[in-house]
Amino acid sequence: MMRARPACLTACLAILAAAALTACSREDTGERAAEGDGAERVAVVVSTLNNPWFVVLAETARDRAEALGFDAVIFDSQNDPAKESAHYDNIIASGYDAILFNPTDADGSIANVRKAAAADIPVFCMDREINATDAAVSQVISDNYSGAVALGRYFVEQVGETGKYVELLGLVGDNNTWNRSKGFHSVVDRYPGLEMVAQQSADFDRAKALEVLESILQANPDIDAVFAGNDAMAMGAYQALVAAGKAERVKVFGFDGADDVVRLIAEGRIAATAMQFPKVMAETAAESASAYLDGKRDFQQKVPVPVELVTGENVASFGDYGRRQD
Amino acid sequence: MRPGGISVSRWTPWVAGAAVLAVLVWVMPLVRIVPLEATREQSAVAVFDPAARAAEFWTGPLQAAAADAVDAAELLGALADDPAAAAARYGHRLGLATMSSYLVAGEGTIVSVDARSVAISLDDDQDPGNDAEVVIELGPVFGNAIRDGSGLLDVSDFPNAQDFNALSAEINRRVEEEVLPALAAGAEAGRAVRFAGGVEVADASELPVLRVVPFRVEFP
Numbered sequence: 001m002m003r004a005r006p007a008c009l010t011a012c013l014a015i016l017a018a019a020a021l022t023a024c025s026r027e028d029t030g031e032r033a034a035e036g037d038g039a040e041r042v043a044v045v046v047s048t049l050n051n052p053w054f055v056v057l058a059e060t061a062r063d064r065a066e067a068l069g070f071d072a073v074i075f076d077s078q079n080d081p082a083k084e085s086a087h088y089d090n091i092i093a094s095g096y097d098a099i100l101f102n103p104t105d106a107d108g109s110i111a112n113v114r115k116a117a118a119a120d121i122p123v124f125c126m127d128r129e130i131n132a133t134d135a136a137v138s139q140v141i142s143d144n145y146s147g148a149v150a151l152g153r154y155f156v157e158q159v160g161e162t163g164k165y166v167e168l169l170g171l172v173g174d175n176n177t178w179n180r181s182k183g184f185h186s187v188v189d190r191y192p193g194l195e196m197v198a199q200q201s202a203d204f205d206r207a208k209a210l211e212v213l214e215s216i217l218q219a220n221p222d223i224d225a226v227f228a229g230n231d232a233m234a235m236g237a238y239q240a241l242v243a244a245g246k247a248e249r250v251k252v253f254g255f256d257g258a259d260d261v262v263r264l265i266a267e268g269r270i271a272a273t274a275m276q277f278p279k280v281m282a283e284t285a286a287e288s289a290s291a292y293l294d295g296k297r298d299f300q301q302k303v304p305v306p307v308e309l310v311t312g313e314n315v316a317s318f319g320d321y322g323r324r325q326d
Numbered sequence: 327m328r329p330g331g332i333s334v335s336r337w338t339p340w341v342a343g344a345a346v347l348a349v350l351v352w353v354m355p356l357v358r359i360v361p362l363e364a365t366r367e368q369s370a371v372a373v374f375d376p377a378a379r380a381a382e383f384w385t386g387p388l389q390a391a392a393a394d395a396v397d398a399a400e401l402l403g404a405l406a407d408d409p410a411a412a413a414a415r416y417g418h419r420l421g422l423a424t425m426s427s428y429l430v431a432g433e434g435t436i437v438s439v440d441a442r443s444v445a446i447s448l449d450d451d452q453d454p455g456n457d458a459e460v461v462i463e464l465g466p467v468f469g470n471a472i473r474d475g476s477g478l479l480d481v482s483d484f485p486n487a488q489d490f491n492a493l494s495a496e497i498n499r500r501v502e503e504e505v506l507p508a509l510a511a512g513a514e515a516g517r518a519v520r521f522a523g524g525v526e527v528a529d530a531s532e533l534p535v536l537r538v539v540p541f542r543v544e545f546p
Contacts, residue, residue: 106486129486129487133482145491145494182495183491187466284422300421302421303422304481306424
């Protein structure tokens with residue numbers, strides 16, 4: 001008969017017990033969410049509200065969901081995966097019926113989507129994808145690469161086949177950052193006379209772009225152009241160029257189709273942007289959620305939405321985060 | 327009881343505990359040592375190889391699909407009659423795209439050549455003149471005409487859209503390296519030519535000259 005249990009064995013059993021308890025509590029969380037009260041509520045989880053483009057995306061999703069008869073609430077992740085994860089925990093515990101989701105990180109956000117799926121809460125991605133095709137019900141995403149190819153071709157037309165330029169990248173964990181960058185470079189790198197003197201991330205943020213470009217201009221005062229991975233950074237870059245007295249000479253190219261950039265294109269102060277259609281994506285996601293809750297199941301996993309080049313020649317056709325209605 | 331029996335019973339719990347611990351550590355190791363080569367092989371499987379995937383697509387499904395490509399003159403006629411019906415019958419659309427992509431094939435006569443492009447008048451078109459209905463640009467190649475025109479590759483099969491785009495870039499690179507040099511070398515006005523390739527047609531465009539990105543060009 002064993003009179004004294006060895007200390008190490010006790011420790012192992014304690015660890016096992018703790019692991020078992022943790023597993024039980026996770027399952028309990030999922031079951032609680034699955035047994036929610038059935039109220040038709042939609043959560044709109046957006047990467048950030050510190051950017052007008054994402055405000056439009058989130059508010060359009062919320063408004064469309066409300067128009068379809070849901071109660072809808074916006075959750076701001078503030079570009080912080082930890083906040084996003086906390087939002088998911090709250091949403092699952094509160095028993096929401098669907099999530100319209102703009103992720104902060106293509107890889108890091110997958111776990112959140114799986115967590116919601118395990119709680120029988122369908123997730124519909126908007127604008128940004130996650131790197132999984134078996135977690136979300138559907139992903140309505142911008143065709144960023146093709147838009148950036150079109151922008152790159154226009155960039156070469158406007159800047160010429162020789163010159164120096166700066167690229168401002170968005171969040172490095174976001175696929176859109178790289179789809180835009182790679183699409184742009186798939187064109188521009190074909191012209192060896194176009195030299196990229198600096199490539200830095202400004203996190204899709206206007207204030208950071210201003211700081212980053214001011215710093216770059218110290219070492220590279222003779223640049224000819226800036227390609228910014230979104231319009232907030234394009235605005236920050238333009239501000240830096242105005243402050244440096246170079247706005248007339250340096251061409252700025254953005255991406256998104258934000259209203260302030262479209263206006264500056266019309267005034268001839270920014271060269272071009274690529275219009276994404278946040279309202280189309282948000283409305284499509286909300287309508288998909290509604291259809292899912294009505295019983296539809298055959299959704300296309302990825303639904304690319306075209307991105308259109310906006311220049312001084314066609315700017316009159318664009319505004320209000322989309323194509324103007326004729 | 328034997329004299330040594332007390333000693334054996336004193337160690338029995340320790341031996342049993344060690345055995346249980348050994349089993350636990352074997353089943354749930356705190357650290358698992360994996361050969362470096364195995365992790366390399368695992369990573370190689372996880373990393374998408376656009377060149378390999380493009381090669382597989384190029385030599386297999388794409389060449390086979392050429393047999394089903396719509397005739398270029400037939401497509402032009404269908405687009406003139408009813409663009410939406412033509413898109414529905416012959417085209418492929420990516421998500422909510424505002425353009426359709428097609429796989430086309432045709433024969434014609436080269437009517438002009440310059441440094442950037444080759445213009446072709448189709449043999450079986452409704453226009454008896456020498457107007458060019460097809461233009462093949464000599465590069466660089468951009469866009470997704472072949473990838474999307476084939477209808478054989480679905481973005482939903484690619485967890486990361488960057489891979490889907492890298493595949494298209496690789497297909498375009500093969501066009502530039504394996505198809506266009508031969509066309510540029512052999513193209514001259516008046517020469518017959520046969521082609522198969524992809525083409526993108528925007529919904530809003532006028533009746534287009536088909537700008538074909540070829541994956542096959544022959545001088546019969």
